[in-house]
Amino acid sequence: MxxxxxxxxxxxxxxxxxxxxxxxxxxxxxxxxxxxxxxxxxxxxxxxxxxxxxxxxxxxxxxxxxxxxxxxxxxxxxxxxxxxxxxxxxxxxxxxxxxxxxxxxxxxxxxxxxxxxxxxxxxxxxxxxxxxxxxxxxxxxxxxxxxxxxxxxxxxxxxDQEAGGEVGHWLGVKGIVYLELELDGANWDKGPKEFGIHGSLKSVVDNPVWRMVQALATMTGPDGNKVLVKDLFRYAAEPDKDDMMLLERLEKTWTPKREQELKDAYKINSFVNGVTGVEMLKRDMFTPTLNIDGMWGGYTGEGTKTLLPHKVTVKMDVRLVPRMKSEAVLPLIRKHLDSRGFQEIRIRQMECYDWSRTSYKHPAAQAVLKAYREMGVVHCDR
Amino acid sequence: MxxxxxxxxxxxxxxxxxxxxxxxxxxxxxxxxxxxxxxxxxxxxxxxxxxxxxxxxxxxxxxxxxxxxxxxxxxxxxxxxxxxxxxxxxxxxxxxxxxxxxxxxxxxxxxxxxxxxxxxxxxxxxxxxxxxxxxxxxxxxxxxxxxxxxxxxxxxxxxDQEAGGEVGHWLGVKGIVYLELELDGANWDKGPKEFGIHGSLKSVVDNPVWRMVQALATMTGPDGNKVLVKDLFRYAAEPDKDDMMLLERLEKTWTPKREQELKDAYKINSFVNGVTGVEMLKRDMFTPTLNIDGMWGGYTGEGTKTLLPHKVTVKMDVRLVPRMKSEAVLPLIRKHLDSRGFQEIRIRQMECYDWSRTSYKHPAAQAVLKAYREMGVVHCDR
The missing domain is CATH 3.40.630.10 (Zn peptidases)
Structure with a gap:
């Protein structure tokens, strides 16, 4: 270190x-x-x-x-x-x-x-x-x-060990496609091309931040959770019989105390849609997501500088669950934006890897569980 | 200096x-x-x-x-x-x-x-x-x-003198209300309260940037120009007879060359809705605006850090034309957001001053024009 x-x-x-x-x-x-x-x-x-x-x-x-x-x-x-x-x-x-x-x-x-x-x-x-x-x-x-x-x-x-000593053993990982969306006057033919200009010019000059906001807003419902990009999650696998069985077992050890510890660790008051318990765990493990990792444009300092920004950038990641294809993500988001008239927004794929999963029945997974048992740790299958 | x-x-x-x-x-x-x-x-x-x-x-x-x-x-x-x-x-x-x-x-x-x-x-x-x-x-x-x-x-x-020697004489100034909109988990009861967390948690944790995007998107049409906040521009004065007369005179000196010089100075290819000439000038001088001066949240560096941000901030200014009341701006935006369920977004007013205007007939305005004429400069009334 x-x-x-x-x-x-x-x-x-x-x-x-x-x-x-x-x-x-x-x-x-x-x-x-x-x-x-x-x-x-x-x-x-x-x-x-x-x-x-x-x-x-x-x-x-x-x-x-x-x-x-x-x-x-x-x-x-x-x-x-x-x-x-x-x-x-x-x-x-x-x-x-x-x-x-x-x-x-x-x-x-x-x-x-x-x-x-x-x-x-x-x-x-x-x-x-x-x-x-x-x-x-x-x-x-x-x-x-x-x-x-x-x-x-x-x-x-x-x-992966929790405050109560519980050890998690992950049997898979979501895939990810990390994108950067950018809009500036130079590729838009509207708005300032090279630098931010005085905010009073908004009357006659288009603002790329407003435009990006409008583009992004078409991608989700009002809560920012429901994803509206057509077909993006179409092939996402639902949890299968084995998954449901493991979730049921997990539920037995997933106490309110552990859930509270998780909330405390991340400083969160509540989960999406108010889900708790095994519903929360299921959602966490089996739901694909569309996340904004960061967004910035224009004046970001103290006080009140008035500016009409020339550029706005958004970092976004899509998490993939089994059966989803990482190579389909960018084209589907491109198609979504194009079909709504947002051709001017550039998308750059910065990172991409596929999901993976292993059955809990696999000898390697069983060997890990056996080791945990022999060591006397509380375990929970994931 | x-x-x-x-x-x-x-x-x-x-x-x-x-x-x-x-x-x-x-x-x-x-x-x-x-x-x-x-x-x-x-x-x-x-x-x-x-x-x-x-x-x-x-x-x-x-x-x-x-x-x-x-x-x-x-x-x-x-x-x-x-x-x-x-x-x-x-x-x-x-x-x-x-x-x-x-x-x-x-x-x-x-x-x-x-x-x-x-x-x-x-x-x-x-x-x-x-x-x-x-x-x-x-x-x-x-x-x-x-x-x-x-x-x-x-x-x-x-x-205020242009490349061709033209001198502008402003007869008024728009008012401004400068606002900061902020959303974080601490005042939302959703999302992370204190720091950004790993982006993979989007499956179960709400993202304030998505939520802010959705809130902002309700304020304008898809082009980011048409403002949809009810009554915000309701009392905005249209140009009166004197204004129209001055605009007509201004049109005579507002050559394509001057317009191009303006575009070159600000590095812009086109004006809002493709307006040009006196329509552009009219819009510039007599239209109230709702501008995003800056917006930021989450990871804004190089590369691909995956983050679920805990906070997003937007700087916004409203420009006021005659008859608009600066003190009405914040309450109207508040009402707009509340009526769409965005109570959790905080608004802070950071700057506020009213519009002002002087008739071109005022002796002081006439004295300035006389001085310009005596000096032989090309002038244009504004």
Whole structure:
């Protein structure tokens, strides 16, 4: 954690990659930095002579640490009492996921230090671009398809334990398409082309922020939750029988206390449409979404500068559940906007990956559950 | 201009006020700094023993100079060749309006230096908060109402000359109400209350940016120009007979070349609804507006951070034409939002002043026109 590796700012990436390379080698893995169009991927092969092989996907990059309220220097880190957890490492990357990466290696080293062999062969894949959408990972996978495809499972060590000790085990992840929508006078033929002008000119000059607001507003209902982009969620899978069974089991452990802890952690008073309990969990896990991550245009400072902005930008992400096709997202949003006359809004796809899911019956999932049980942790299937 | 006086940043204000005080005294005016709740107003009384008295309103503050593209240090200034104008002073405040303030004083000093008396008595009022909405000016006016009301006219020396030499003479100014609209989870009971959370939580957490987009979208038509807030523009005066006569005269001098120069200056390709010529001028001068000056919420940096924002802010201004009441604006927008269920959006009024207008027949307006004619400048009434 003391080696910064902030991919959105391209800070310390290569240094951290080399550190991870050393870790992999220390574990006795045949390891190398695999160069890509972007940040290198650290790849380690640990042949334990076992019958099973797992790919351990992990990442060595983090987000920046600009948030207010850090109790420690996030790139120095410290052990702090964090009730109700006890002493915790607090640092950028302590979770999500340099902490888990190092924790996994610690476990492997402990096995070897006690004279045992690793129970499975490992293919360690640590990328340095997770926080910027993993643009180079597909290259790596393509170049190593044969080897990776022979593995029996993929495991991503990532912390997920709640205040009451409950451990979550995720059996899948939504896909994402991250888009940037932009409108400026230069591609609109209306509004100012190069810079914001005095706000009094609104009488005779079009305002791209108003126009973008109108375009966005066509995409959802008044609550911003119901999505009106035709066919965007058309193929979204409903939870199947197994999902419903797992949800029922989850419901038994999903106490009001746990729900309140979740609300407290995120500082939220209520969920969408007032859902609670298993309905909330179901919605969280099985609903595709259209989110505005950020939006800005014009004067954003203190006070009262009057401005007619020349440009407005919106960051937006679509989360995909099974059966949805990531490549369909941009064309459907394009079609939606075009059909309503918003041809002038440009859309740039910045990130795209597909959903994935694993059955809870899969031997790898069962092995993880067994490990949790043996350790005596409360578990809940997800 | 070399004495910065940036009111939005509270930089150099008092120093500049003292400089202006010295200028007023050098002209032989009985002058003082009048303290207010905000920045001081420099007030000078110049009794020339004349029968007429004019209030010269001016300002000693400026905006910051953060724009890119300055050819000189904006707080040092320099004389540059600026075709087609010739050698011009380029500096922050060279226009708008320290340049005009000093220019007016130069004219007065020249009159006195050539042994003549000022033709009118002057009440010089220089405020230091114009660029932040003149919050303290009403105090000053209230405390000096009797004296100010006895003046025959108010004159604001402000440059307005076009590339072809045409001089504009404004006979009024729109009023303004500047509002800030804000929505966050803390006052909504939905969405995150304190900080943005991971974008994947959109499935179960409301997004204030979507909600604000929906609220704003109800205020205008799809083009962002037609305003749908009930009664907001209800009392707006149409141009009267005199206005139409002046517009007709203006049309004769408003050549396509001048219109193109205006477009070039603001880098715009076209005006609202494709209006041109006198229709554009009429719209510019007589139409009230609802403008978004700025809007921001969530992640506004590079790349693809996924975020569910906790807050969104919109800066908005309403421009008022004659007969509109500034105090009605906020309540009407409040009512509009409430009636559509957007009670959770807070509105803060940050600036408010009324429209004003003077007939072109007024002796003061005629005196200005006469001066322009005597100087041989092309003029156009506005």
């Amino acid at each position: 003391r080696q910064p590796s902030v991919s959105p700012e391209n800070k310390g990436i290569r240094e951290c990659a080399r550190l991870v390379l050393r870790y992999f080698r220390d574990l006795g893995c045949e390891s190398s930095l695999v160069e890509t169009s972007g940040n290198p991927i650290v790849y380690g092969r640990c042949d334990a002579g076992a019958s099973k092989t797992i790919v351990v996907y992990t990442m060595y990059d983090t987000m920046p640490a600009e948030e207010k309220g850090w109790k420690v220097d996030p790139f120095a880190g410290a052990l702090l009492e964090q009730p109700p957890f006890g002493r915790c490492l607090v640092a950028r990357g302590a979770s999500n996921t340099k902490g888990e990466l190092r924790g996994f290696l610690n476990a492997c080293e402990s096995i070897k230090a006690t004279g045992q062999k690793l129970p499975v062969n490992l293919l360690l894949v640590a990328e340095g671009e997770e926080e910027v959408g993993s643009p180079s990972l597909p290259e790596f996978v393509k170049d190593h398809t044969k080897e990776l495809a022979e593995a029996d499972a993929v495991f991503f060590p990532a912390c | 070399r004495q910065p006086s940036v009111s939005p940043e509270n930089k150099g204000i008092r120093e500049c006020a003292r400089l202006v005080l010295r200028y007023f005294r050098d002209l032989g005016c009985e002058s003082s700094l009048v303290e207010t709740s905000g920045n001081p107003i420099v007030y000078g009384r110049c009794d020339a023993g004349a029968s007429k008295t004019i209030v010269v309103y001016t300002m000693y503050d400026t905006m910051p100079a953060e724009e890119k593209g300055w050819k000189v240090d904006p707080f040092a200034g320099a004389l540059l060749e600026q075709p087609p104008f010739g050698r011009c002073l380029v500096a922050r405040g060279a226009s708008n309006t320290k340049g005009e303030l000093r220019g007016f004083l130069n004219a007065c000093e020249s009159i006195k230096a050539t042994g003549q008396k000022l033709p009118v008595n002057l009440l010089l009022v220089a405020e230091g908060e114009e660029e932040v909405g003149s919050p303290s000016l009403p105090e000053f006016v209230k405390d000096h109402t009797k004296e100010l009301a006895e003046a025959d006219a108010v004159f604001f020396p402000a440059c």
